[in-house]
Amino acid sequence: MISQEVSRQLYSHLKDVRGQVIEDLMEKATLVKEDIHVSKIIGIMLKDNSHEVFVQHPDKTIICLNMRDTLVARDINTMKASTIGKRIPSLTSKESIGNAARIMSLHRLRALPIVDGKNHEVIGQLSSKRILQYIFETFVKKKINFDKRIIASDLMTPELVTIGPEDKVATARNIMVKDMIDHLPIVEQTKDGKNMVIGILTSSDILKTLMPSDRIARDALISDHEQHRLELAARGLADKNLITISPNETINSVIDLMLKSNSTYALVKSMDSVLGIITFRDVIALLGEQVESEIPAYIIGLPEDPFEAELVKSKFTNTIKLLYKIFPEIVEARCKIKIKDVTGERKRYEISANIISPYRRYTYTSKNEYDIARIFDEMSDSFKNQISRKKSSDKQRESVRFSPKE
Template identity: 30%
Template sequence: MITDTIHGHMKDIQSTKIKSLISKATIIEPTDTLSHVINKITKNNSYDVFYIKDKKILSTNIRALLDAKNINTMKVESFLYPIPHVTQNDSVQKVANIITHYRIREVPVVDKNKIIGVVTAQRIIKLLSSIDNKWIKASLIYTQNPITVPSDETISNARRIMTTKRIDHLPVLNQDKIKQVITSYHILQSIIPSEKQGRKSMGSNTTHALEFKIGNIGSTRIPQCSANDDLNKIINSMLKADTTCCLVNLQGTLQGIITFRDILGLLASKLETPIPLYIVGMPDDQQNVNLISSKFSKTLKRLQQVYTEIHEARVSIKQQRSGNKKEGKYEVTIMIITPHHTPLIYNSVGFDLSEVLEDLSEKLLRNLSKRAKHRSKNSIRKIGLPIF
């Protein structure tokens, strides 16, 4: 089973201590205006920003700031939300879990109630490039059929897609060809008026800028690959171009996209269950880890009784956060791998993780039991026995 092989291959990377991977963090104050925060992001070439309050880390990022109405007068405080942190002795896998679970790119490192830096997705990607991954192909990790936008679409609509779908990359179509990729960073930059426009006109010019067409906005230096290209080649091309994505093409047609988050999915946690279960975006609290393990252990055990051909299951868990709130919707997707069919994918969304897992388990049991029953009837037909 390929996932089990990858998991064994990545063990040394997963257990690596993060002490040598720490970079400078972008620190802000809740009273900072959004324009001040955006300037810091631009200057430091960062994606996430942080503030520590009463041993709690608050954060926001570029995608969250796209919802801002007036970046000159609004304070960043209303965009901040709690986020987990790590210590210097924590592992790469813990950082990867937080990045994929919360859909961020930087995880703060705290020592003695002080943020001493961050571990970025890019640093982990660089670490992955140090081992031989030539047998891991793009086809194993890329996101199929990515959302695209035409070049004559407005920046406002691109922003809406990014904020609602919680993505940072949109390939841009021009005469049925992908010419560039527009990112959340490009959109954020496009709504900042030039110095000549003056600060008083900030609000109106931001609204006006969003109605412009995408046109040539975006990056044309996005690396491209085929589904058969290996992981080392993909990572090296992304690092060389200093981009956070790679496009997967087949004879000039867009097949998919690979982002840092897709690559970090290779560092999935493994739970001991009747059927091998891998978690991408493992929650940081043990209570939810126990809940996931218990729920899916029982579900997979029941499934195995009626559908013995299941090789493994992969679960992706992401949590939406907005504003200064702890609660947020959980997006949970499970992929069932079988030897003779395309992967079976089921998903569910909700505020209560327990209810989401219950809903997902019911979908799995109901649909796979139907498949097993149908297969059983077909087998009975072949040997001429009656079907009741």
């Protein structure tokens, strides 16, 4: 069971990681020209295994295209990078991992461009995978091992978004674009009524269906003449070699598994039941900024605008303090912020939060809103209602941890 003490210990151990400058972690960036067609970008992404590519304009501004962005292209042979790319912040080599993690979370990216501090030319990138490697290296070097005090079920995202085996690839694409996710487990109902995960679709898998026929997985068994690629059943393109981990495995084991298997996810599985999913973002979220000392409370993805950042800190801190008064069993609170879309100067955010107690996890995810203050007011009301229902319930407390049946 995670405790306030363990939460504070983890934050302390990650202090050096957050403060580490990114210069020594720099990798080669994938740069493309702004007039290149999306079809060629997809080919580059698949060839280089790059989730993001960058375009640098003559005025030194940088736009980014990730795999989800390319999925919205109506005609990959005519649309160009400049029409679907989004302008993003860049880093210099002297900035910290903590700041990079904040920007990655806010913009839902796995990599950020690094520019020269003088001429502002792109000289490399920092990826979330490289940050995971550095976290793991730090734990090994300092012999940090939390044993069973921080485990997979503490890190996972429990609310899985799934599709059925006969759902079309087009449906999977639409879900990924709408929900800004890259992993969709495929769930099939067995004869005894249980739901079983039989495979997983990633944004990379869907990109492969948009390429010429010889790029399609052999097990799809379908040609252009028979059916449009996006009409394929999800079952035919699913990766059936799932990367799974027990809910009671340590944080060290989770990171080690993802790195050794070269996977961007790990499904948290018990017997035939999948309890949640862990992605790079879930681990990166551990680098969030602490905003409250009395209760371990952290935020990852603070907005760039100073006013909005302070508003988020203030509202989240006040929410947690209020909840702690009526529910002193809270041991940790975490908030994630991401940009859903941008209209002119206005940004629409999705804000999610987890409140952890010794017995269960309370969750909240905002609706599409521009008003940050309103989001946190709704968050406060939601948590108060959840806690109130829990207190009035006569049911046995449900542990946030997995307890194997004897």
